[in-house]
Amino acid sequence: ASADYTTLPGITIGIDNRSCLVIRWPNLSHPIITNDVVELVDEKTFRWTGRWDNVINTGGTKVIPEALELKIEKIFQALGISQHFFVGSLPDQKYGHKIVLVIAGNVSRENIKLLHSRMHNMLSKHEIPKEILTGISFIFTENGKINRKATLDITSGTGGQFS
Structure with missing residues (x-):
């Protein structure tokens, strides 16, 4: 679970139509609009989700990679997989973009099968990666921080395909 964050005294928060954090500070004439997707707990507390x-945007459904990574991290822990990973996307003819799971280093074929099975059982159909890329630097x-875009740019087209 993600930690809750509380504002400093005098600062209030809200969200815009994208669920992004909007910060209001009395000394500023305009609110600060961020690109941080959050869940509001109250007008002074929020939970960062991505x-x-x-x-x-995959098939018309918006998926927040950081939130999905928290779910997949639990599966990795249960399977004893210690490699670093991230969730990204690649262009797809059918969906516009498809979700991909990018894993640093190598993962055994058996663990990939178990990972795939657990993801199908524990994630919604829109969250399940369509492709798993392994052996990635x-x-x-x-x-x-991981440069997701640069890593995906040099690795796209490798890895195992799942549907």
């Missing part, structure tokens, strides 16, 4: 920039940004 970034609007990363939202995947991740590219990182200067501040140490």
Whole structure:
């Protein structure tokens, strides 16, 4: 579960039509509109769920990769899979974009089968990755975060196809 965040005194929050955080501070004439997708707990507390920039529109359904990663992380833990991973998307003729699971390094064929089975049992049909890419070397940004786009750009077209 994601942690709750509370604002400083005098600052209130809301969300826009994308469910992105809107911050109101008395010293500013206009609210600050972010690209952080959040769930409001109250007018001073929120739960971060992901970034609007990363939202995947697959077959008309919007999927927040960071929220999906939390679910998949539980499956990885249950199976004892320790590799780093992220959820991304690749262009798809049928869906517009398809969800892909990108895993650093190699995962045994048996664990891929178990992972695939558990995802089908535990995720909604729109959340299930259509492709699992393994044996991937991740590219990182200067501040140490995974560069999802650059990693996907150099790896697309490899890995196992699942439907």
